[in-house]
Every structure is written in C-alpha cells, then in structure tokens.
Amino acid sequence: TKDYLNNTKEDLTGFAKSYGDAIAFYKKSQFKKSFTILNSLIEQRPKDGYLYELKGQFLFETGQTLPAIEDYRMAVSLLGNRSSPKIDYAIVLITTSKLHKNVNKRKKILNEAIIILNKALDIPYQRNPYLYRNLAIAYGSLGKMGYANLMLAEEAILLQRNENAKKFIEIARNYAGKDAKLKLKIEDVSKSFDK
Numbered sequence: 001t002k003d004y005l006n007n008t009k010e011d012l013t014g015f016a017k018s019y020g021d022a023i024a025f026y027k028k029s030q031f032k033k034s035f036t037i038l039n040s041l042i043e044q045r046p047k048d049g050y051l052y053e054l055k056g057q058f059l060f061e062t063g064q065t066l067p068a069i070e071d072y073r074m075a076v077s078l079l080g081n082r083s084s085p086k087i088d089y090a091i092v093l094i095t096t097s098k099l100h101k102n103v104n105k106r107k108k109i110l111n112e113a114i115i116i117l118n119k120a121l122d123i124p125y126q127r128n129p130y131l132y133r134n135l136a137i138a139y140g141s142l143g144k145m146g147y148a149n150l151m152l153a154e155e156a157i158l159l160q161r162n163e164n165a166k167k168f169i170e171i172a173r174n175y176a177g178k179d180a181k182l183k184l185k186i187e188d189v190s191k192s193f194d195k
Helices: 014-027 031-044 049-061 065-079 083-097 103-121 129-141 145-158 162-176 180-194
Strands: none
Touching: 014 031, 014 049, 031 049, 049 065, 049 083, 065 083, 083 103, 083 129, 103 129, 129 145, 145 162, 145 180, 162 180
C-alpha cells in the first residue's frame, strides 16, 4: 500500500482502482479523501455490502463509533450469512453501549449485540474464540455473569485451555440459580468438553 498511489498498476481501473485508492488514502491517514471515494463508490453500488463493511470499519477505527453503526447495519443486512460483519457490528454496538448514560438504552444495545453474535454462532464453521470473548463481554456488561462465564468456557475450550474451561464452567454453575435454560447450556458444554 505504501507505493500504491504513486505506482498504480495499469490493469487496475474503474471501480477496482477507486476501491484501492480509498484503502491507500486511509492507510496514509488521508481520511477525508478516503471517505469521499468510499461514499462515491456506495452511490454507484448501493447494494454492495462490502463497501458498507469497509466504511464501517474505517469509521470505527477513526473514533466515529456512532456513524459506524449505520454502515455495519447495512453491511449485515446486505451480506446475509457472512459472520465477519456481524461480529464487527456487534463489537461496535458493545463499544457504543458504554457511551449511553441511559441504562435501558444501554441494555437494548447490548441485547442487540448478543442476538447478532448468537446468529454468527449459527453459521457453520464460524465458531472462534473472538466471537465467544465478545459474547462474554456483552453478557458481563449486562450483569449476566453465568452466561458470561459460560462464554469464557467456550472460548477456553476452543483455545484448548482445559483447566480454564473447567473453572469457568463451575463459576457459570454457581451463577445459574433457577435459570433452567442456562443450566441446560452449561450441561451441553460440559458434555462436549468431557468427550
């Protein structure tokens, strides 16, 4: 990317060149130029979810958390079953929840993030530690420590940290109380872990 703007390949034209330019300007911290190009590309291809995903990423990384939400929301609606924009969108929501003083608004945002992350879990072959870590953060932020620790157990299992997984499962059990749904999930994770 360093020499991209000065040495663009001749076969890179039209949309591909503009897309490359947007990334190159962004990496050179020329954010205004980057966003101008991205907005132009979105006008040309308003149904291209990848453009919204990229813009959402750039907005989030430059500290524009609230505007990033709308672009990630569009990316998720247009890209369907891809887990990447779902996870990124959920992370933006979790981050944004901290900006709200209103407890009910914060809870609503965190619950939306949890729904999105759980949908990402349903996508075959998409389970990863990062996904479970962010679910743990969202549940923990809501004070649902049983669910948070269960997610940390799932993360530990994927990372093959068996002793950590056992500890998190026990903590989750201690928090389960009368929550039958959580108890069932804990037993399911325990069974898969014991295999």
